[in-house]
Amino acid sequence: MDMNQYLDVFVDESREHLQAIHENMVRLENDPAEISIVNEIFRSAHTLKGMSATMGFEDLANLTHQMENVLDAIRQDKIQVSDLTVDTLFESVDLLEEMVESIISGGDGKRDVEGIVKKLSSIEKGEEIPEQQGSASSNTLGDELDEFQKSILQQSVDQGLHPFTVDVQLEKTCMLKAARVYMIFDAIGQLAEVIHSSPPVGDLEEEKFEDRFTVTLISSQDPEEIKAKISSVSEVDSVKVNPLDLSTLDGTSENESEAAATVEAVKSAETSEDKSTTSEDKKTKATNNKTMRVNINRLDVLMNLFEELVIDRGRLESIAKDLNHHHLTETVEHMTRLTSDLQDALLTMRMVPIDQVFNRFPRMIRSLSKELGKKIDLVITGGETELDRTVIDEIGDPLVHLLRNSVDHGIELPEKRRNAGKQEEGTIALTAYHSGNHIYIEIEDDGGGINREKVLQKAIENNILDEATAQMMDDHEIYQLLFASGFSTADTVSDISGRGVGLDVVKSKIESLGGTISVTSVPGKGSKFSIELPLTLSILSVMLIKAGAEIYAIPLSNIVESIIIPKSAVMKAHHMPVIDFRGKVVPLVSLKDTLGVEATEEDKENHSIVVVRKGDSMTALIVDDFIGQQEVVLKPLGDYLKNVFAISGATILGDGKVSLILDCNDLIK
Numbered sequence: 293m294d295m296n297q298y299l300d301v302f303v304d305e306s307r308e309h310l311q312a313i314h315e316n317m318v319r320l321e322n323d324p325a326e327i328s329i330v331n332e333i334f335r336s337a338h339t340l341k342g343m344s345a346t347m348g349f350e351d352l353a354n355l356t357h358q359m360e361n362v363l364d365a366i367r368q369d370k371i372q373v374s375d376l377t378v379d380t381l382f383e384s385v386d387l388l389e390e391m392v393e394s395i396i397s398g399g400d401g402k403r404d405v406e407g408i409v410k411k412l413s414s415i416e417k418g419e420e421i422p423e424q425q426g427s428a429s430s431n432t433l434g435d436e437l438d439e440f441q442k443s444i445l446q447q448s449v450d451q452g453l454h455p456f457t458v459d460v461q462l463e464k465t466c467m468l469k470a471a472r473v474y475m476i477f478d479a480i481g482q483l484a485e486v487i488h489s490s491p492p493v494g495d496l497e498e499e500k501f502e503d504r505f506t507v508t509l510i511s512s513q514d515p516e517e518i519k520a521k522i523s524s525v526s527e528v529d530s531v532k533v534n535p536l537d538l539s540t541l542d543g544t545s546e547n548e549s550e551a552a553a554t555v556e557a558v559k560s561a562e563t564s565e566d567k568s569t570t571s572e573d574k575k576t577k578a579t580n581n582k583t584m585r586v587n588i589n590r591l592d593v594l595m596n597l598f599e600e601l602v603i604d605r606g607r608l609e610s611i612a613k614d615l616n617h618h619h620l621t622e623t624v625e626h627m628t629r630l631t632s633d634l635q636d637a638l639l640t641m642r643m644v645p646i647d648q649v650f651n652r653f654p655r656m657i658r659s660l661s662k663e664l665g666k667k668i669d670l671v672i673t674g675g676e677t678e679l680d681r682t683v684i685d686e687i688g689d690p691l692v693h694l695l696r697n698s699v700d701h702g703i704e705l706p707e708k709r710r711n712a713g714k715q716e717e718g719t720i721a722l723t724a725y726h727s728g729n730h731i732y733i734e735i736e737d738d739g740g741g742i743n744r745e746k747v748l749q750k751a752i753e754n755n756i757l758d759e760a761t762a763q764m765m766d767d768h769e770i771y772q773l774l775f776a777s778g779f780s781t782a783d784t785v786s787d788i789s790g791r792g793v794g795l796d797v798v799k800s801k802i803e804s805l806g807g808t809i810s811v812t813s814v815p816g817k818g819s820k821f822s823i824e825l826p827l828t829l830s831i832l833s834v835m836l837i838k839a840g841a842e843i844y845a846i847p848l849s850n851i852v853e854s855i856i857i858p859k860s861a862v863m864k865a866h867h868m869p870v871i872d873f874r875g876k877v878v879p880l881v882s883l884k885d886t887l888g889v890e891a892t893e894e895d896k897e898n899h900s901i902v903v904v905r906k907g908d909s910m911t912a913l914i915v916d917d918f919i920g921q922q923e924v925v926l927k928p929l930g931d932y933l934k935n936v937f938a939i940s941g942a943t944i945l946g947d948g949k950v951s952l953i954l955d956c957n958d959l960i961k
Contacts, residue, residue, distance in 0.1 A: 490506045647676060
């Protein structure tokens, strides 16, 4: 699986968790006995560990795992929070941040975590950790130099030469490190003689080092000259040239305190330089950031402001049309184009791939399959389909319920499938795709299908319908009974699902998002749940029509065609008016009569008709006049008016009047 597509999400969430750990570590330091803070740090570390392991960043996962062990030991009162514990945890977080920043800048996020992991492990076990001794640090170089090298250094000093240690840091993006090392040694060779290097030259040539190495050399030149020479090599990030005090190499210097002071001074200088380097790094990293997480509420505020702009645009268009002023019309047209582009940009900012929801399902299906003893192959297509973030956040639970339903009651056990002449392994297809201003999500299984008679029997038992009505219903209408409140055909209630149990909740959730859900089934071959969702919930392209004295808006996504037909073309079928629309009989509905609008003067010869559709069903609506196409802002009617027949919302037109938006789904019913 290609994980790069999830890298942005990983980075954003890693930063959030690291920030949370940092903040809580500060709180813990001030209140070491507060176990709830430890729990919060534990949760962040645990999540970070899981994410890192999933993405393949092993060092991140190893370090967070050991942090988790220490935090768990604190939770269980095995160890107490000490200064050493807090310091080590802070040190670990710093290293984690380095690794995440490395990943952001295109690196592999690898770091040497062995030392800090051992330290954490010792803390977890309650072992004593030997404190780092400054003298030992200062003698590191002395330990690495053999007697021959020390004697050369001493002889050089006697001859008036100066020993130096040079710390070279290559750029993190340096690709050919061995080549840079060769060029640096060549530059040094022009001014000095190399006595020793750490890591050894062989390791440097084989690039067995991160991006930093140290060289001990003797030279007659000034440190600044040596630094300038090495710095002239490209892809060198920093160079530190420090004079070497030979008396510190043996570790038996009489001036131990002086040496320690020197070391402290060097450390201080290094710290200062490190800080400035860190500051520079941060600036560089800041410029490398390509993504920024924005609170969805801020985007909602921006969207609301844009909606107001769309309303004002409509008003300006209306004024320009009335005044018929050339320059005003041109300006309004330009404004229209700009707002259209702005709308696209805004909607794009809110769109995220539905893959973020789909990715959780393979593991769930595998787990359910094992639990039920079934063999199921989940096939996901269209994961790249983008959907508004607010819908993404809400659609997960309904899909989980439908998939569990398909696993539990759709797909049969292997033996049953084998007896039915099917493959033992069943298939559940989860598909998402765009079409027009809608997104479609389908869950289709090749199981046994829905038992039509059983659904009818249960519906009659539950007094949802009587036997006479049941005899007149077609398959589609019967399957829709599954969405009735509290309806279930399950003989036994399982922990997984019950076909019917909760489907009314699924339907309510889908409808609250402005969508619809339907089910089709073929006995013995399987079932398919289809969800249709609007691409955006707030701005619609509509056709404005007139019915009586009222102006209504019909979403363009529902309109098949607008036509004018002579009244003589109206026919009767089952005593109901119908028309022949492209060879198909379509029921004819008067919008004025249906909505109870007061009639005005009628056209005696022709009908103005808008043909609308819902799935495969169509209805022809008689209107008085077509006004035109327009983009409008959908405003909900509020809780008191949410169940008004055939009305899904309202909008404000350019002249300031309120127009109702028709819900064609109700009209087609």
